[in-house]
Amino acid sequence: MCRKMMFNLAVIVLCANGYLGYTPFRLTDCTSSPNRVVTVSGRLLDHPVRIPGHVRAPTTVVIHRPVNSGIRLDVTVEKFIFFDYFALPCVSRVGSCSYDACELLGRYDNKCPGQLRDSSFPCTCPFRDGEYNLQAFPFNVPNVRGPWSFLAYGDFRVTGRLVNITSGEEVNCYSVEFTVQSAAISSPWSLWDCEVRLYTAIGSLSSLLLDPSATSPPVINMQHIVCFVAALSLASATLKFQLHECHTQNPILHLSNPHLSADPVHIPGPETGDVDVQILRPVDGSYTLDVHVQTHVLFGFVDVPCISNLGSCSYDLCGILSGQQFNNTHHCPLEIAASSPDFPCACPFDAGNYHLNPTTFQIPELSGLLKWLASGDYKVHFTIKNTRTSEVVACYDVQFTTAADCSGISCLFGRKRVSKRNAFGVAFTVDI
CATH class of the missing domain: 2.70.220.10 (Ganglioside GM2 activator)
Known part of the structure; x- marks a missing residue:
């Protein structure tokens, strides 16, 4: 009975500890239509993405036929939570939302970011057919504040689908997976650091459970214990109903x-x-x-x-x-x-x-x-x-x-x- 409990605990610990690892960057072509509009290939040089920080993403885009208007962009943003990906809602036009592609890009008003201009890379409708290459220029990633700060870090999967508004046909589909992490830890006792220490301790314990004969003891110190106690006490808080x-x-x-x-x-x-x-x-x-x-x-x-x-x-x-x-x-x-x-x-x-x-x-x-x-x-x-x-x-x-x-x-x-x-x-x- 004790052995079974230890095994179950080890499995749970490994699942939690595995969450600390990050997803490799992956760009997947999920287009099924023979009438595709674009073909995209690229890579992310700065991964995991750090907030705040910068990213470099050299990309090649081949536009197979001119695009003037009438294209809808459906975006699904998913965040990995413990065991699976879950879709995030569309809040203030950010998240899993739908856009008129040309209207969305119209905010640039023919004033493309410098990185795109220097690569002769178009960013507003209409688009002419041809091949365009985005060089490895850095793009700034700002700090995230407000309601989205809670969801800003972790493993993500973003799927974009281009749909012909007139016919309703999906003409393109691409999915990208990546990880977002905090750029820095402000102090040895920051909340982010405490979470890392907590999971590190769990990982050490999981190694001991799976191999009791290991000669190296788990690396656990007082900071791990304090973080663990804080997590238990705060996670179990219950508020009595009050109106002030x-x-x-x-x-x-x-x-x-x-x-x-x-x-x-x-x-x-x-x-x-x-x-x-x-x-x-x-x-x-x-x-x-x-x-x-x-x-x-x-x-x-x-x-x-x-x-x-x-x-x-x-x-x-x-x-x-x-x-x-x-x-x-x-x-x-x-x-x-x-x-x-x-x-x-x-x-x-x-x-x-x-x-x-x-x-x-x-x-x-x-x-x-x-x-x-x-x-x-x-x-x-x-x-x-x-x-x-x-x-x-x-x-x-x-x-x-x-x-x-x-x-x-x-x-x-x-x-x-x-x-x-x-x-x-x-x-x-x-x-x-």
Whole structure:
């Protein structure tokens, strides 16, 4: 039994340790159409790609027939996460997006980057047929900040497909695989360094497990132990539901006495809540709601980008509270209309004191990338701003934990978490 447990642990450790290795650069022609537009060959001289840094990519492009317009570029960006590649969403026209190829290149307005000009390499439509060679000039890779910084490092696969907009025929397909790494470590105790130390220790232990007779002991020091303890303690953090009001000079509302029946919030599942709302003056259509969402990932909180109008997004307040889809007195969801008939849900709002009685909502199951984020600790900062004066008239911080029928990477594989009891009656959970 002990031997089997050691073997299973070794396999898990090897999988985790293997993730530290990087994918060799690979350019693959996946074109199946006989009517291809271009043929591309090239290599990456600076690999892994380092951020910030530079890359040199000598490339030869053969254009088989003139390209004027009518070509769509479909891009799929995938990131390797433990055992497989998973597609990243299209956020702010970055990621797995579709573009009009000539419109996308039109931003250069016949002013190509110097590296392309010096190679006589065209970068805007129309393209004449012929062979073009990009020399090994360095391109600057800037630092990545904001929501994408969390996803900037790792192994990637990017697939680009050219589609004839008129006929719908895919005329070209290329896939490129590469690795992106951080250019530098700022200090011996940076978070990136701590992760490297942690995986190094795991790798050393895996070697010992696979070969107990090895004479060289694993290289593990106090820094490895500190990083490991920090990872366990931070990864297991759980936030109790709390709502705090930030200071504002001229608030338009007050929220108080909020309660949730289930803490942590279960996704999917029912959640019952109630709250007191005091509206200090009338609210019309001149306000915006800005939401900043962060989730806890191992060593700290990272920003959640705005995906499908969910996450760190900005909204027109009365736009999302129009209530047009609800045909009742206060244009409320049926759950609120049944529990709190006098509670207003749609603009405009009159000044007054309102109470939302305990109301049960059914939280639906999430899908795609959002499903991976269904379980974890969250902090949400939201503000309401007067668009006429730019004054912040409401500010709140919320923290809470969500739980799901799956956890982390198992959500992406469709596995579920179930509760069981052992022979001694002790409860535990497993992913199946």
